[in-house]
Amino acid sequence: MAGNKKKKTSITLPHYMWLSLSIVLAIILWIAVSKSEGGSVMFADPWKVFQALIKKAGNGTLWPHIQISLFRVISGFSIAFAVSIPVAFLMAWYKPFRYLVEPWIQFIRNIPPLAYIPLIVLGSGVGEKSKVIVIFIAAFLTLVITIYQGVLNVDQTLIKAAKVLGANDRDIFFKIIIPASTPYILIGTRLGLSASLTTLIAAELTGASKGLGIMTQQASAMFERDVLLLGIILIGVLGITFEKIVKTLERKLTGWQEKIQ
Amino acid sequence: MAGKDTVKVKIEKVVKKYQGRSGEVVALNGVDLDIRENEFVCVVGPSGCGKSTLLNIIAGLQDATEGRVLVDGKEVEAPGRERGVVFQQYALFPWMTVRKNVEFGLKLQGMKGDELRATADKYIKMVDLEQFANAYPKELSGGMKQRVAIARAYAVNPQVLLMDEPFGALDAQTRTQLQTELIKTWEQEQKTCFFITHDVEEAIILAQRVVIMSARPGRIKEIVEINIPHPRTQETKMTKEFLDLKNYIWAQVYKEYLAIRK
Numbered sequence: 168m169a170g171n172k173k174k175k176t177s178i179t180l181p182h183y184m185w186l187s188l189s190i191v192l193a194i195i196l197w198i199a200v201s202k203s204e205g206g207s208v209m210f211a212d213p214w215k216v217f218q219a220l221i222k223k224a225g226n227g228t229l230w231p232h233i234q235i236s237l238f239r240v241i242s243g244f245s246i247a248f249a250v251s252i253p254v255a256f257l258m259a260w261y262k263p264f265r266y267l268v269e270p271w272i273q274f275i276r277n278i279p280p281l282a283y284i285p286l287i288v289l290g291s292g293v294g295e296k297s298k299v300i301v302i303f304i305a306a307f308l309t310l311v312i313t314i315y316q317g318v319l320n321v322d323q324t325l326i327k328a329a330k331v332l333g334a335n336d337r338d339i340f341f342k343i344i345i346p347a348s349t350p351y352i353l354i355g356t357r358l359g360l361s362a363s364l365t366t367l368i369a370a371e372l373t374g375a376s377k378g379l380g381i382m383t384q385q386a387s388a389m390f391e392r393d394v395l396l397l398g399i400i401l402i403g404v405l406g407i408t409f410e411k412i413v414k415t416l417e418r419k420l421t422g423w424q425e426k427i428q
Numbered sequence: 429m430a431g432k433d434t435v436k437v438k439i440e441k442v443v444k445k446y447q448g449r450s451g452e453v454v455a456l457n458g459v460d461l462d463i464r465e466n467e468f469v470c471v472v473g474p475s476g477c478g479k480s481t482l483l484n485i486i487a488g489l490q491d492a493t494e495g496r497v498l499v500d501g502k503e504v505e506a507p508g509r510e511r512g513v514v515f516q517q518y519a520l521f522p523w524m525t526v527r528k529n530v531e532f533g534l535k536l537q538g539m540k541g542d543e544l545r546a547t548a549d550k551y552i553k554m555v556d557l558e559q560f561a562n563a564y565p566k567e568l569s570g571g572m573k574q575r576v577a578i579a580r581a582y583a584v585n586p587q588v589l590l591m592d593e594p595f596g597a598l599d600a601q602t603r604t605q606l607q608t609e610l611i612k613t614w615e616q617e618q619k620t621c622f623f624i625t626h627d628v629e630e631a632i633i634l635a636q637r638v639v640i641m642s643a644r645p646g647r648i649k650e651i652v653e654i655n656i657p658h659p660r661t662q663e664t665k666m667t668k669e670f671l672d673l674k675n676y677i678w679a680q681v682y683k684e685y686l687a688i689r690k
Binding site: 322324325327328329330331332333334338342343346347349421422423424425 | 487488489507508509511512513515517519520521522523524532533536537564565566580584
């Protein structure tokens with residue numbers, strides 16, 4: 168490099184190389200821990216976990232768990248997304264509505280879902296309905312707060328600029344407010360999906376026959392350390408996949424934003 | 429010139445009061461002004477003299493407490509595309525390219541296809557940004573952003589152009605350049621312009637009349653005719669006529685600054 172007066176951490180590797188390196192190091196650490204005296208009680212070694220994956224995937228017992236967990240997250244989250252947008256806009260625009268609703272959103276948001284899951288099970292049973300409801304609540308609260316802040320933050324000058332160019336209220340809503348709040352909608356989506364996943368596992372623990380949460384629960388009860396670890400890793404993979412999808416959307420939809428470097 | 433003496437914008441006894449933290453604030457206290465067709469009027473005055481409030485009332489973005497504004501004899505009640513506005517903060521839509529920004533108002537009028545493209549091209553060319561037609565605002569400098577805002581305002585062909593310190597956030601060099609461009613544009617395609625500025629030089633080089641406003645409550649203190657012929661260039665700023673006007677207007681504005689500090 169030209170004129171390197173200050174030498175910073177100057178190992179230059181492409182991003183994917185760092186990622187591969189990180190994974191390799193983690194696996195080495197994992198092997199080391201699984202061979203150690205204390206660690207082997209908790210951690211099955213990578214090869215066993217991999218075998219468990221192959222076995223469960225091969226005999227068709229893994230996919231139903233993933234499928235039902237995905238179904239719960241996606242349905243709970245989608246309903247939450249559809250409801251949170253109008254509620255967030257109403258809160259931003261109509262003060263009475265905001266004053267009536269916001270305290271309760273803040274209140275419920277600070278209660279860990281585990282605390283109210285029994286209440287919902289009491290009302291809706293242990294079936295799919297109660298799980299979707301629990302995920303809906305968690306995702307909705309996160310989404311609505313984030314989107315509402317976004318709508319409040321829409322630059323008023325842009326609205327004025329649109330008005331003087333002849334925009335009516337409908338134009339302003341669809342052509343200015345929606346695109347201007349898209350970054351917040353996407354942040355809400357990311358946080359909301361993450362909240363959904365956390366809550367999913369909690370919801371499944373309270374009673375279900377299938378799902379990643381219950382898979383790990385059963386593995387733990389039967390001391391199947393390989394399946395237990397497999398379940399945990401799959402939940403992590405699911406989370407990071409959601410995150411990547413939303414990040415890709417963010418790049419596509421909000422690349423116009425001025426970023427503070 | 430046809431209609432040279434026709435009154436385009438009539439500001440009648442406009443008063444604006446609002447509730448501040450420490451009681452009622454009178455921002456404008458009875459402003460009367462006639463702006464003629466195709467006239468370029470600049471408003472100077474200390475901060476807080478209600479210049480921007482007056483512009484917003486003409487634009488229809490704020491209501492007057494008393495009095496009214498007439499454009500072509502019709503009372504202003506809401507924003508309308510016959511009154512274009514250029515804001516100090518550019519107010520470009522950041523998720524739209526330069527072209528989409530310029531097309532925004534045109535599309536709202538229902539313009540489509542080749543006509544839309546050609547009209548947008550014309551105004552992007554007017555501000556010399558052909559090479560940046562597909563750029564997003566974040567890729568542009570402040571001066572370029574403001575040129576896009578001017579193109580966007582011109583594109584819908586407003587009869588009155590309202591500009592609220594459009595060059596206030598720019599560096600001196602860019603500011604001078606944009607003044608020259610604005611003069612040229614106005615000489616080519618005349619419009620009734622109402623231009624707010626802090627900069628006395630800028631006011632004189634652009635305007636046919638400079639309106640000096642008094643400190644709060646805002647009132648018109650004096651109107652100075654600028655009889656410097658067009659075409660005007662930056663060299664105009666060196667002439668004695670210009671400098672005399674500058675000294676005179678500056679002295680008047682300065683008195684108002686002092687009035688605030690008291």
